[in-house]
Amino acid sequence: MFFSQAGARPQMWEVSPSEHKKWVEVFKACDEDNKGYLSREDFKVAVVMLFGYKPSKIEADSVMSSVDPNTSGILLEGFLNIVRQKKEVQLYWNEIRHIFTAFDRHYRGYLTLEDFTKAFRQVAPKLPERIILEVFREVDQDSDGHVSFKDFEYAMNYGQKDPRKRLCLAPGSVNSASS
Template sequence: MFFSQAGARPRMWEASPSEHKKWVEVFKACDEENKGCLSRENFKVAVVMLFGYKPSKIEADAVMSSVDPNTSGILLKEFLDIVRKKKEAQLYWNEIRHIFTAFDRHYRGYLTLEDFKKAFKQVAPKLSERIILEVFRLLSKLLKSEGVQARRRQSARGQLLLR
């Protein structure tokens, strides 16, 4: 079922020919001086065009630090690899959100421990309550470390938020 997929990191994903073509077109459009590479600012514009958000300074720094110092920017091959990885991560988080939404049967925007238990009882009825509690605790901790708003109340019921 989807649990084995949800716990895994993004799988290798290949863009369709039309998507790959779009990425190349965006690269060329942002390579204003036709140097065959993107500057830091041109990279930011390309990300806005493809993903709809402006990369943070930290994200831009990380990308630029991985660029070969002998070039004056991000080459097409590097750009395509970066975009593919961003797309994989985007698909991964969309899958997580889909699973979360399926478990959030009351559309509250969070999962209580009871919601979590009910979901597991449907997909893995023989799993012990102790293991379900441990998974809930670990998932809450993981989401917090990944920068997702995740929280457990001090009460025994607890909540798991994904926003």
């Protein structure tokens, strides 16, 4: 597939000292009774504080399944790894959204072949028309002549085997990404 060959990958993101400090402070604030770990409920509160949403049962189950059986919850190091991964995913999603918006010059919420052609003409003027058409057809999952953000997002993530390079933290990805 074109996008996977083009190397659409999230970049490794360096955590600033102030960001790291904030994450540690959130961990400590959510660690009720200073146990040294976050319980399931503590983790949910920490995610709300850092990301502004309550994690789903699936996400919480995934994270808790990655916990060492010898501990009763998520230790600071594990929490920092999870937060780093979530932040990288968030930044990558924003990057994909930005690219889609740049292609969607008429603000319709979908891309046409004309949008693709104009965008490719700007970044790769010598690319043959047949390649642009082939890419468009491949990305247009339902063959309706429109590429939705969902189609575009899927194409940008196609073939990603490393969970840290997927757009979403799917169940079990915290487990495999932190091992």
